[in-house]
Amino acid sequence: NAGVTQTPKFQVLKTGQSMTLQCAQDMNHNSMYWYRQDPGMGLRLIYYSASEGTTDKGEVPNGYNVSRLNKREFSLRLESAAPSQTSVYFCASRDRGTSGANVLTFGAGSRLTVL
Amino acid sequence: DAKTTQPNSMESNEEEPVHLPCNHSTISGTDYIHWYRQLPSQGPEYVIHGLTSNVNNRMASLAIAEDRKSSTLILHRATLRDAAVYYCILRDNSGGYQKVTFGTGTKLQVIP
Numbered sequence: 001n002a003g004v005t006q007t008p009k010f011q012v013l014k015t016g017q018s019m020t021l022q023c024a025q026d027m028n029h030n031s032m033y034w035y036r037q038d039p040g041m042g043l044r045l046i047y048y049s050a051s052e053g054t055t056d057k058g059e060v061p062n063g064y065n066v067s068r069l070n071k072r073e074f075s076l077r078l079e080s081a082a083p084s085q086t087s088v089y090f091c092a093s094r095d096r097g098t099s100g101a102n103v104l105t106f107g108a109g110s111r112l113t114v115l
Numbered sequence: 116d117a118k119t120t121q122p123n124s125m126e127s128n129e130e131e132p133v134h135l136p137c138n139h140s141t142i143s144g145t146d147y148i149h150w151y152r153q154l155p156s157q158g159p160e161y162v163i164h165g166l167t168s169n170v171n172n173r174m175a176s177l178a179i180a181e182d183r184k185s186s187t188l189i190l191h192r193a194t195l196r197d198a199a200v201y202y203c204i205l206r207d208n209s210g211g212y213q214k215v216t217f218g219t220g221t222k223l224q225v226i227p
């Protein structure tokens with residue numbers, strides 16, 4: 001199994017450009033998450049989707065939009081990129097588990113630089 | 116929301132045990148303790164979790180204090196591959212990860 005796949009791995013944008021980060025999971029998980037990680041800081045939740053058809057804001061949603069296209073795919077869109085959005089972005093999906101494990105599986109990350 | 120406190124960094128010699136501490140004095144009765152680690156240039160990965168009892172798996176052991184206000188992740192024999200940032204988080208069993216705070220974790224350096 002591939003787990004959680006993110007594309008692209010690297011991207012350089014100019015201020016004001018738009019782009020979409022793609023995320024797909026093949027584990028039949030219901031919940032999916034987008035995080036950003038800045039140097040010296042922990043992961044911060046941008047948006048999440050508890051199930052297909054639903055999305056909710058996390059801690060730092062400003063400047064982002066998301067789409068839960070189907071159960072497998074959860075995309076993150078930057079409509080007008082700003083230098084403050086330079087970061088590493090991680091997508092994750094959650095396994096409810098039968099024993100309450102509720103474990104997150106993360107993708108490898110997408111490194112975005114906004115000039 | 117309950118938060119955790121971890122040392123910023125720790126060192127260990129290769130092939131020696133490592134005890135990574137985590138304080139969570141405001142933990143609630145329904146909070147699970149989870150540990151994740153992040154290897155360089157990779158996404159975080161799950162290590163272990165527990166509620167009240169000590170837990171073992173192939174990667175590590177988790178020792179939970181009787182009052183649950185602290186826990187310790189134990190790597191029995193550190194290898195160079197264990198050099199990573201280790202995150203201790205609390206997750207309420209009633210929900211997912213939307214209220215979970217990932218702090219800055221403990222950066223573990225393994226010395227050959």
